[in-house]
Amino acid sequence: xxxxxxxxxxxxxxxxxxxxxxxxxxxxxxxxYWYRQTLGQGPEFLTYFQNEAQLEKxxxxxxxxxxxxxxxxxxxxxxxxxxxxxxxxxxxASSLGQGVYEQYFGPGTRLxxx
Amino acid sequence: AQTVTxxxxxxxxxxxxxxxxxxxxxxxxxDYYLFWYKQPPSRQMILVIxxxxxxxQNATENRFSVNFQKAAKSFSLKISDSQLGDAxxxxxxxxxxxxxLTFGKGTLLTVNP
Numbered sequence: 198x199x200x201x202x203x204x205x206x207x208x209x210x211x212x213x214x215x216x217x218x219x220x221x222x223x224x225x226x227x228x229x230y231w232y233r234q235t236l237g238q239g240p241e242f243l244t245y246f247q248n249e250a251q252l253e254k255x256x257x258x259x260x261x262x263x264x265x266x267x268x269x270x271x272x273x274x275x276x277x278x279x280x281x282x283x284x285x286x287x288x289x290a291s292s293l294g295q296g297v298y299e300q301y302f303g304p305g306t307r308l309x310x311x
Numbered sequence: 312a313q314t315v316t317x318x319x320x321x322x323x324x325x326x327x328x329x330x331x332x333x334x335x336x337x338x339x340x341x342d343y344y345l346f347w348y349k350q351p352p353s354r355q356m357i358l359v360i361x362x363x364x365x366x367x368q369n370a371t372e373n374r375f376s377v378n379f380q381k382a383a384k385s386f387s388l389k390i391s392d393s394q395l396g397d398a399x400x401x402x403x404x405x406x407x408x409x410x411x412l413t414f415g416k417g418t419l420l421t422v423n424p
Contacts, residue, residue: 230411230412238416239315239404239415239417240414245410288356299358302355302356303355
């Protein structure tokens with residue numbers, strides 16, 4: 198396995214449109230995380246899954262954001278009715294479950310809302 | 312809530328020299344982990360080094376070592392024999408009982424030839 202992959206790498210959309218990002222974790226990893234990184238800042242936690250269960254969501258994640266991880270494999274992050282403030286890098290990470298393990302990050306999806 | 316502070320937005324070092332990046336954190340937990348991640352320009356984040364809070368011995372990974380002061384809640388990264396490939400944004404991060412990472416704002420390291 199070559200690591201965490203994310204698709205697309207870049208997305209430009211107009212305000213008000215819906216967008217969906219995909220993350221494929223390392224195959225044996227049970228945990229999958231989504232973070233958001235804006236320019237000049239460190240990544241901020243959005244949500245995470247243990248297998249298919251979404252265990253925690255940040256208050257940063259408004260009702261316009263939804264994430265899924267069907268069958269505990271890949272995950273999707275959807276943003277509805279995008280706003281300019283949603284422009285950021287969306288990072289996915291995965292790790293082994295049970296306890297604290299290193300999180301392996303994907304290359305990210307850069308979203309630009311015009 | 313946990314917070315992580317990196318007080319140096321930018322640092323520079325001469326190739327082959329040593330540089331230390333600072334990080335402080337705040338937490339009420341006694342058991343946690345600390346990490347330094349490296350994010351090269353336009354490339355993905357990779358783990359540099361990790362430290363378990365219950366371990367008194369400072370972690371080392373080749374040219375990278377940490378100075379972990381639990382009482383002071385300080386976790387600095389020392390890079391020895393700096394190389395051009397070390398140039399990147401470095402993030403200090405905390406992970407506690409909720410298994411999510413809290414990052415600092417980062418320190419941009421420039422390595423001068």
